[in-house]
Amino acid sequence: MQLMEFKLSQTEENYIKTIYSIEIHLGKSVSTNKIAEKLKTKASSVTDMIQKLSEKKLVNYKKYQGASLTSEGKSIAVKIVRRHRLWEVFLVNNLDYAWDEVHDLAEQLEHIKSKTLIDKLEAYLEYPTHDPHGDPIPDRNGNIEHHKNIMLSSAKVGENCQVIGVKDSSSSFLKFLDKTNIKLGSQLKIISIEDFDHSMIIENNGIQNSISNQISKNLFVKKY
Amino acid sequence: MQLMEFKLSQTEENYIKTIYSIEIHLGKSVSTNKIAEKLKTKASSVTDMIQKLSEKKLVNYKKYQGASLTSEGKSIAVKIVRRHRLWEVFLVNNLDYAWDEVHDLAEQLEHIKSKTLIDKLEAYLEYPTHDPHGDPIPDRNGNIEHHKNIMLSSAKVGENCQVIGVKDSSSSFLKFLDKTNIKLGSQLKIISIEDFDHSMIIENNGIQNSISNQISKNLFVKKY
DNA sequence: ATATAAATTTAGACAAGTCTAAAAAAAATT
């Protein structure tokens, strides 16, 4: 059966993307309330929409059992994520936005409909593999690299880590990182870990800083 | 009275832009039917919308008298035109689209809401003054150059003209120009004009071509 | 096992924008 081309509304796309991101995160089907919370809408509205998406075979749904994406729904979600992240790259690399400023704009731009636009944008940006927050960009066929979930918080004293992504993309978190001079690529050495609250002293560029567990739990790193 | 910031829907913006372009063209208030035709909607829908825009003081409206933009409405329209044309420049200059492919995409992109995006895009594009069809781009204060309405059709035998814009931006017209090797900046010499149908023989880059009146009426030129 | 609490779904209403059909006004013809 060939992939039908769907013309989805902006709203439908937002629901699909939201279900996708929660499902990835939790690894199981997504509750009505979770979706409502993330979309800042009401549970009753969510029920309506997932029933509609279920009729379109984009969502698996049984009453009171939560929702999960079908493979077709997942493939649409990945396309939306691809558009979102490529636009974020453009905004940061070309238009000189800071990494904490681009999310809301990308939320709009990801819904622009065109058969050719995103591939042309990707070529213009020279095929970036990650967005400004370190998240992988799916390729044109929907293949997406798996984020290895190593958080800074799991590192041990004496280890060296390189920052490769942020879990929380909120402006307040990103601005804190700017202030502390932590960016993608930063090389951090764990000097010590406080038993009581799991805060860490890290060395970054020769400078030592204390970092709360709240922070270290939101930084993806790779050890080296 | 200070300029209120309006949050208009995409639909409202499209009505305003449509009224603007017809009003500019005709120089008088715009009939319900004309708007309906251009927006491919029904007259009754148009009546509803212009009444709504009238309540918002963006449109002057008296029953059965057609609609015209207030100065506030006009200022909004110019902003939309600015966004449209800057996006068209980006699509052609940076993403390698042809000039006949960008209109529908710009129709979507012009509705992206942001206080900063368009000025940043304009800077990135290095402050272009005209879009790919030769139409002037309003500056950030809403000032827009007046197109001098000299059409190629009004040129006389022996005169030299430079193409500076197209009146019709339809894909079929633009593709015809591509085929005939006429582009913005092309220098045309009028070799002869046929009395019967006002078709012209023009010389372009050393090559002579016959051009119908339909064509010459849709090319903005300046004489030199 | 029952009672209580929490989550989910249904029912009914509303706003935005659209449409068709009918009524009213304006314009064009005779």
Added chain:
DNA sequence: AATTTTTTTTAGACTTGTCTAAATTTATAT
């Protein structure tokens, strides 16, 4: 001036997506 035609407006219905309030189901706690 009266009639016909065209344009515009109104009335009522429909769609998408939202909400509140009430009903139902599932989960939790006694």
